[in-house]
Amino acid sequence: MIVGIDLGTTNSLIGAMDAGFPVLFADENGCRLTPSALYFPEDATEPVVGWEALEHRETGVLSIKRLMGSRVGEVETTLPVVGRPGEPVRLQVGSQTLSPEEISAFILRKLKVQAERVLGGPVTKAVITVPAYFNDAQRSATKRAGELAGFEVERLLAEPTAAALAYGLDRLGEKSHVAVYDLGGGTFDISVLELSGGVFQVLATNGDTRLGGDDFDRAIAEKFGISLAEAEARKREGGEQIAEVCRPILEKTRLHCLRSLHDAKVDVGQLDEVILVGGSTRMPLVREFVREVFGKEPNVSQHPDEAVALGAAIQAGILSGSVQNVTLLDVTPLSLGIETFGGLMNVLIPRNTTIPCRAGEMFANAAANQTSMRITVLQGEREMARDNWKLGEFVVSFAPAPRGQARVGVQFEIDANGLLQVLARDIATGVDTKVAIESAVEVSDEAVEKMLEDSLEHAFEDMDERVFTEATIKADEMLPAVDKALAALGDKVPESDRAAILAAAGAVRSAKAEKSLSKLKAALADLDRLTEPLAAQLIELAMGS
Incomplete structure (x- = not known):
């Protein structure tokens, strides 16, 4: 048995395939959602995880996923951080000092116990989902968290791909294109997939690992001077004032959506489905925004909190052999x-x-x-x-x-x-x-999210600097070689040719000193042309000796 786990910023879930269907496991109170929250009671050696920990949100740990794979000084957090800048983040939680992956491991252990209670036996293998835009450090930290919890992590699965599996999108026609808009508690992903003959191929992915429903809550709390818990309740109620506060945050996702479509070489009109994932997509404001960006009514047929976990359970079934004829092809988000x-x-x-x-x-x-x-x-x-x-x-x-x-x-x-x-x-x-x-x-x-924007903003000057650097390297290789060739050939080089070559070499040195790309390229082209005969003369000289 391999289980599928959605290790979420706000809530986490666990499930597996049962009789050909993905099933999510409930806790002893019948809840499938487990809040990704942890709290150490005073003098306790073991933490409280889940719903009970959520009651101590002011002194507990929430949204630990935002800190996975990070170092001190990289991210802002209200949690007490231990360590010097540049060191891996560790947090003071009660009397304990814990890393984000150790905290995540406590959450995963609770899910493991939950699954073992339902299944009546040990569970040791898991598929764990990660945001598509998680970098290598964040993925590695997630895998370590799973291992600390006692799992063999069979696969880290991108959340949008998991969601696509849950929606059963393999049943669409040949060459169907789907956008997955995933706005959770702490992360945002947008992915464009091509689905054909049971093959799920991610064409492009983009996102923001520091944007989600938590940001809405904080903005509402600051605007109205209320607690986070009250802000979350106000967010659920909606209304014009809430929309005014949240819209600027939501707008940050627009560029990611457009860039993902551009990278996938898919026009908005070519999309067969736009599916919504993540609890924050319940907000009417978010659904209106997605409709505006993609020009299509979003597909909300799946439970937004459960779609990723259901997809993880299906992927677990694929790996264990209980689900066949489905292949997942993911992509690397950055070069x-x-x-x-x-x-x-x-x-x-x-x-x-x-x-x-x-x-x-x-x-x-x-x-x-x-x-x-x-x-x-x-x-x-x-x-x-x-x-x-x-x-x-x-x-x-x-x-x-x-x-x-x-x-x-x-x-x-x-x-x-x-x-x-x-x-x-x-x-x-x-x-x-x-x-x-x-x-x-x-x-x-x-900087994850800024990287693509910066690459576009600085594209021309970056390329100019690269070309100038490459030209400078070529000049540094050519000039000594030309001097050496002229010395070796001596009077075998006519004086007029020698003068022209030296003049071209001088022009190369001047262009380098001026840092003029156009002049350097032109001077190198001249020097290339004028020194072509030297190569043949050097070969003749070598053969003659």
Whole structure:
């Protein structure tokens, strides 16, 4: 038996396939929803989780999902944080100091007990859902939470894909296109899927891992000077004043929706369904907004709080063999690559590549007698390495060799959970260095959502800087080579040709100093043209000697 779990920001659920149908398990009080809340009574060694913890929301822990995979200083929280900036987040909860994954593990353990009570036996394997826009660190933290709770995590499943399964969208016609608008308590995802012959392929995904119903609650509480609990009640009532407060927050999702459609190369008119997921989509304001953005009445046939958990249970059935003829193809939400000479971002796996996937490239030493190469793993959409996130780095050693002769093969592999493993191989010896990338990015999580916007905003200057950097590298390679060739050939180069070549080399140096891309490109083209005959003369000289 493999169970499916929706580990949500506000509520969590657990279920499994039973007689061909996904079933969600209720607790001893008949509730399928378990609040993702934790509270340590005074002097207690074990926490209270769920509905009882929700009664102590002022001193307990809520919305821990927002802190998964984060480091101190990256995110704002009202919870008491322990540690120095840059260290993994730990929280003071009662007398305990706990990481977000340890807190999540308590929630998962409660769900595990719930499932074992219903099934009458041990439950050890699980599928756990994650927002499609969770980065590698957040996915790794979720997997660790599952393992701490005593599960073998068989698969991390993107929430929009799970929702699509729950809606039974495999029954749509050939090449159907579906948008999944998922607005939960703490995260927002928008994904565009293509469904054909039982294959669910995510074409594009976008979102905001720091936007959800919690933000509505806070904005309402601040506007009217009331508690969060009162704000949540006012939100459910709706009304014009509530809509005025919440609309600006909701508007933040518009760009993500449009970008996801653009990336998927799907027009609004080509969508067969727009489905709503997440408790916040119950708000009339949200449904009106979705209708406005997509020009289509949203499909609300499934319970918005339960759709993801039902999909997780179906995926668990697929993995256990009880559900057949359904295949899920997810995508990686952001590009992955390494830093190369000149501070450039070299992409190995582009954003929206279907996973699992593998890609590699060969790199050579940039300096003579170099004995090692530092592999810096990056995630992001900018042209220059410094503007992307550093996921991790390691060093590959090799024997000293002339410039360009030592070769290292670098391979990225993303598994079905979206977790990255990097392999670097010294080609001369065949020695491999393998690294599982689990470190959190060293910038704020808000930058996840800004990354695509920044890549668009700075697209032209980024590309200009990249092209100038590449031209500068070429110039730095050519100028010494030209000087060496002229010295080797001596009077075999006519004086007029030598003067023209030196003048072109001078123009390259001047353009570099001016940092003029247009002049540098033109000067390099001239130098290329003028030095073409030198190559043939050098070969003749070598053969003659």
